[in-house]
Amino acid sequence: MQQILIVEDDVKIAQILIDYLRASEYGVTHLENGQDALDLLRRQSFDLVLLDLMLPGLDGLEVCKGVRMFSQVPIIMITARIDEIDRLLGLEMGADDYVCKPFSPREVVARVKAHLRRTGKLSAPPPAQGFTVERDALRILVDGAALPLTPVEFRLLAEMIEHPGRVYSRMQLLDLLHEDQRDTSDRAVDSHVKNIRKKISARLPDTDCLQSVYGVGYRFEMP
Incomplete structure (x- = not known):
């Protein structure tokens, strides 16, 4: 129990x-x-x-x-x-x-x-599609095929895939955008998320795994 x-x-x-x-x-x-x-x-x-x-x-x-x-x-x-x-x-x-x-x-x-x-505390069926993060190669695979991600897009998506269901604020994601921590607008986060969604949609049509959380930011839900 x-x-x-x-x-x-x-x-x-x-x-x-x-x-x-x-x-x-x-x-x-x-x-x-x-x-x-x-x-x-x-x-x-x-x-x-x-x-x-x-x-x-x-x-x-x-x-x-x-x-x-x-x-x-x-x-x-x-x-x-x-x-x-x-x-x-x-x-x-x-x-x-x-x-x-x-x-x-x-x-x-x-x-x-x-x-x-x-967190694995309840049994659940395996996801219909599999996302695999290869950090050393800076690649994210969907059913074995790599998504055409930029380095920034890779960092954002890899972080969320590795913590499915967790809500990330735009400020948290902004910290991942650039390793040199130079100032950027949080609108950049929205732009990158939009591009990532398009690339995922090209492989997984009608799949909304990168979800907006109103007033806060985004979460990744495994399809």
């Missing part, structure tokens, strides 16, 4: 999540305090963490930052603050995804299942 840790100080919201997750046959542990959660995660392994942003003790961002120093457990942030800065900061601290209050409990359960599947 997969084990989920819920860190949420709103008891009513936590209970709803507990009920839905247990109905989906997950084991659930609930904590209300950020420091308590960080301490528990140092002692005990979980398959996924649902982490509220605003917590007593340590807030969710600090908990997430602390967890990433010793664990890569999937973390889904829960927040009532919808401004873009908090969303991006949460992702840059190492969160894998976020949901905004008010949310549908069914959607949260669906996201939990999706992240567990990506």
